[in-house]
Each structure stands twice: as structure tokens, then as C-alpha cells.
Amino acid sequence: MITRVVHPFNLQRALEHVIANKGSAGVDGVSIRELRKVFSEKKLQLIEAIKQGNYQVQPILGIEIPKGNGKTRLLGVPTTTERVLQQALAQTIAPLFEPEFSNYSYGFRPHKNARQAVGQSRDYIHSGLNHIVDIDLKNFFDEVDHCLLLNLIYQKVKCKATMQLIRKWLRAPIKINGKLRKRRKGVPQGSPLSPLLSNILLHQLDKEMTRRGHKFVRYADDFSIYCKSHNQAKATRVVIEKFLKNKLKLTINEEKSGIRKPIHFTILGFGFVPTYEKGSKNQYQLIVSEKAWKKLKERLKTITRKTTPATFEERIAKIKEVQRGWLNYFQGTSILGKLRDLDGWLRNRLRYCIWHHWKKPERKRKNLIRLGVDQDHAYAWSRTRKGGWAIAQSPILGTTITLQRLKKRGYVSLTDYIYNLTHLFANRRVRDPYARWCERRTPSVTGGAVYSIMRSVFIFSSFSLICQAKLLNLQSSNFNF
Numbered sequence: 001m002i003t004r005v006v007h008p009f010n011l012q013r014a015l016e017h018v019i020a021n022k023g024s025a026g027v028d029g030v031s032i033r034e035l036r037k038v039f040s041e042k043k044l045q046l047i048e049a050i051k052q053g054n055y056q057v058q059p060i061l062g063i064e065i066p067k068g069n070g071k072t073r074l075l076g077v078p079t080t081t082e083r084v085l086q087q088a089l090a091q092t093i094a095p096l097f098e099p100e101f102s103n104y105s106y107g108f109r110p111h112k113n114a115r116q117a118v119g120q121s122r123d124y125i126h127s128g129l130n131h132i133v134d135i136d137l138k139n140f141f142d143e144v145d146h147c148l149l150l151n152l153i154y155q156k157v158k159c160k161a162t163m164q165l166i167r168k169w170l171r172a173p174i175k176i177n178g179k180l181r182k183r184r185k186g187v188p189q190g191s192p193l194s195p196l197l198s199n200i201l202l203h204q205l206d207k208e209m210t211r212r213g214h215k216f217v218r219y220a221d222d223f224s225i226y227c228k229s230h231n232q233a234k235a236t237r238v239v240i241e242k243f244l245k246n247k248l249k250l251t252i253n254e255e256k257s258g259i260r261k262p263i264h265f266t267i268l269g270f271g272f273v274p275t276y277e278k279g280s281k282n283q284y285q286l287i288v289s290e291k292a293w294k295k296l297k298e299r300l301k302t303i304t305r306k307t308t309p310a311t312f313e314e315r316i317a318k319i320k321e322v323q324r325g326w327l328n329y330f331q332g333t334s335i336l337g338k339l340r341d342l343d344g345w346l347r348n349r350l351r352y353c354i355w356h357h358w359k360k361p362e363r364k365r366k367n368l369i370r371l372g373v374d375q376d377h378a379y380a381w382s383r384t385r386k387g388g389w390a391i392a393q394s395p396i397l398g399t400t401i402t403l404q405r406l407k408k409r410g411y412v413s414l415t416d417y418i419y420n421l422t423h424l425f426a427n428r429r430v431r432d433p434y435a436r437w438c439e440r441r442t443p444s445v446t447g448g449a450v451y452s453i454m455r456s457v458f459i460f461s462s463f464s465l466i467c468q469a470k471l472l473n474l475q476s477s478n479f480n481f
Helices: 008-021 032-052 080-100 114-126 146-154 160-170 194-211 230-246 290-303 312-329 336-358 361-370 375-382 388-392 403-408 414-429 433-441 448-478
Strands: 060-066 072-077 131-136 174-176 179-181 215-219 222-227 258-260 270-274 284-288
Touching: 008 032, 008 080, 032 080, 032 160, 080 160, 080 194, 114 215, 114 222, 114 270, 114 284, 131 230, 146 160, 146 194, 194 215, 194 222, 194 230, 222 230, 230 258, 290 312, 290 336, 312 336, 312 414, 336 361, 336 388, 336 403, 336 414, 361 375
Parallel strands: 060 174
Antiparallel strands: 060 072, 131 222, 131 258, 174 179, 215 222, 270 284
16 A cells, blocks of 8 residues: 555645645745655655655644634644645545545535535424534544554554554654654644544544434534434433543533534534524524624734735735635625625725825825815815724715725625625526526516516427427428438
């Protein structure tokens, strides 16, 4: 198997994958830009060392990133060269485990994503399973038992050299603030191999829940179980907690775990609210969780901070990047009302940045005159004692730096983006060419009667054309000697 791991074609695939994912440099300082050149120089030496079992792993660079609750999460960043090797190994052994993984496991798997997990959760809730066992694993990636994980891998991977390589990567020391620390448990977050290893371990949990007949959804270490009654949910939680503790040596975070109703339950940034429509009992629609809204606002706030050295065009480009990812992920949820409020706040933030960029009063006066303000008002407004944020919300900038002028500079509002996205998605779903023809011909008419009449005309005309064609074919065949 080790020969397949270090095969040139497999290594090249892994190299392209790592470069596409970008990321920061490890302890050796080799960046993604330099990786292609450095790896081509070292490739033969690395292959030989791995085959002979003499390969020495490099320490992992420990980076702490802030979490939403004010705490920090420790990421382990391998060197770019080792990320290539780990990706090559993952590409080789993943096909051995993937066919046995559960259909209700959606994290880090081909043709599986978070939206599918949310959709499956919603289907369970609509079927009447309204008592949800929401379980959060405490520091999962830091608490994985190496011996247990290696035994599970060995059931499929019998190659001694491959197992030694995996063990070396698991035991690689981590460098935090210039000091090396030994690791005897856990898998580093940031490693290309970690998602696969986490799925291999938690597949044992999936098998246990399937054996007991539970309805569940799992995305990496986040999973939830859906029950009909509160008593069933309590019994299920006790059993699963015992299994995690005794079999997988994992503990549950009691603060974040519990038995919840759909309105108090969030999954992967999505929440649920009742539809309140006639004949739609136990039906829920998707909304965006408050945590996701807060995270979006914080990212936009960082981009539009006046002290951040960036041009207006650079800010707009970053905003577009954020809104593209966020709105594509949360499309289909009820968010228009909050998006309008967020749009107004974001436009004022951009106006504040522009006002701060003008700096001196004389420059402000000249720019206000260019925007159509008379000289007296321009002079008075440029020398106002109001703060920048108050001015951004006042008519001073609201009537000069208008929405139309912002759009000319490249700004696209969140509501416009989601409208265009929804419209595009709806057009893709319309398979009937006659419906599209109706939309082009009668954009102002939305009634079903007009559509039905035009459809009938279209079908009748198509039928008549087919009949005429068949008649011509028949006539031509009569004269065919």
C-alpha cells in the first residue's frame, strides 16, 4: 500500500489539492507559493525515506484562534510538505473506509454537505420526531485515543509502513510559542488527515446508533438523535453517553448538550420556527441562528473598520467574498427582514469609512461640493463637530453618498444578492420552456390563468406541427421509388 501512497500520480494530485486549499506555512516557513518548487526538489528523497521507514516527521505549528464564546481553539498546522504527504495517504486509504460509512454521516465526505444534513434533520422533525437529543463532544479532536484509532485503521490497512507513518503523524510534537510539547492523544485540527480519522472513529458511534434503530444526523463531531417522546430521548441520551465514555473514551459537554424541542434547536447555523399555516401542523421553516448572524456582522465590521488600511475597492471586494459564501450557504431561509436592516447598517459603515478617508475639513468641503451640495452647506457640514458615525447616519452623507453612487463604485446590497440568487435558482428549476417564454413575454402577469391558456396554445401548436411533419413524411414516402 505504501507504494500507492508515494506513487508520483497520487503525490501530484495531493500537491494540487494542498495548493488549491492554500493555508499558512508550518514550522519550516515554506509557504504555499514555494511549495511546488520545494516539493519537486525533495520528492525523490522523501519517497525513499518513507519506503525504508526512515522518514522523520516535523513538529506541528500550534496556532490559537478565537472562538465565538470568547475562548480559543488550538489548531495544529503541519508543514506544507507534510500536508502533501498526508493528503496522499488520505486519498489512498479513504476508499477502503468510505463504502462502510453511514448514509447519515455528512461531514468531510464526497457528495455530502451541511445542507443535506440540515435537510435530513428537517425531514425527521416534520415526521413527528420533535424531541431532539443534541450532543456536543467535549474537545473531541484533542481527546481522541491513539491506540483505539490505530486499531480501527489496522482492520483495513495491513501495511506496516503505512501504519508506522500514521502513528508518527499522530505522535508528532506541537510547537506553541516556541516550545515543543509531546502529544499522546488527539488529532491536530488543520491536518488533511484529521477529517478522515475522525470519521473512522465516530463510525463506531454511527454503527451503534443504527443497531439500536435511532434516527440521527452527524456532521463530523456534531450529531443529534431524533425521538418521539421525552422519555425516549432521556433513555437514548443515557445509553449513548455510556457508549461514548466506555467504548470511545470520549466525554460529553454537559453545558452544550441536552434534550431540545425544534424551536430551541440549532444545527450547523440553522434554526427552526413553526410555519403557522392552515393545515401545516408540525411543519417548520429554516432560519439563521443568532450566532451565525452575530458572526456575519463581526466579519463585516472588521472589513469596514475605519482604521483598517484599505481602499474602498478592496473593502467592496472583501464584502462580496463574505456575502457570496454566507448567502449561498443560507439561501432558502427566512432572512429578508434582517438583511434589510443589515444592509442599512453596512452602508452607513461604508459612508463612515469614506468620511474618515477625506480627513481634513477642506477636502471634505470640496468633495461635498462635487457631490452636489451648495457651498454654504458644504462649508458648514465639513466643519461639523459631530462624530463620524453620527455623520454617516445623518443627511450629510445619506443625501450625498447615495445608494446609487455606492452601486456605481461596485457595492451590491445583501438583499439584491439574495434576490438575484433566488431568481437564478428558480429559473434553473423551471424545466418547462413554455414557462420561460411566458416570463419573457408577460413579466407583469403572474396569474395562473394566463399561463394555462398560453400553455394550451403552445401544446396545440406543437401538436399541429408534429402532425404536419408526419404528413409530409408520409407523402414523401408514397413517392419514394
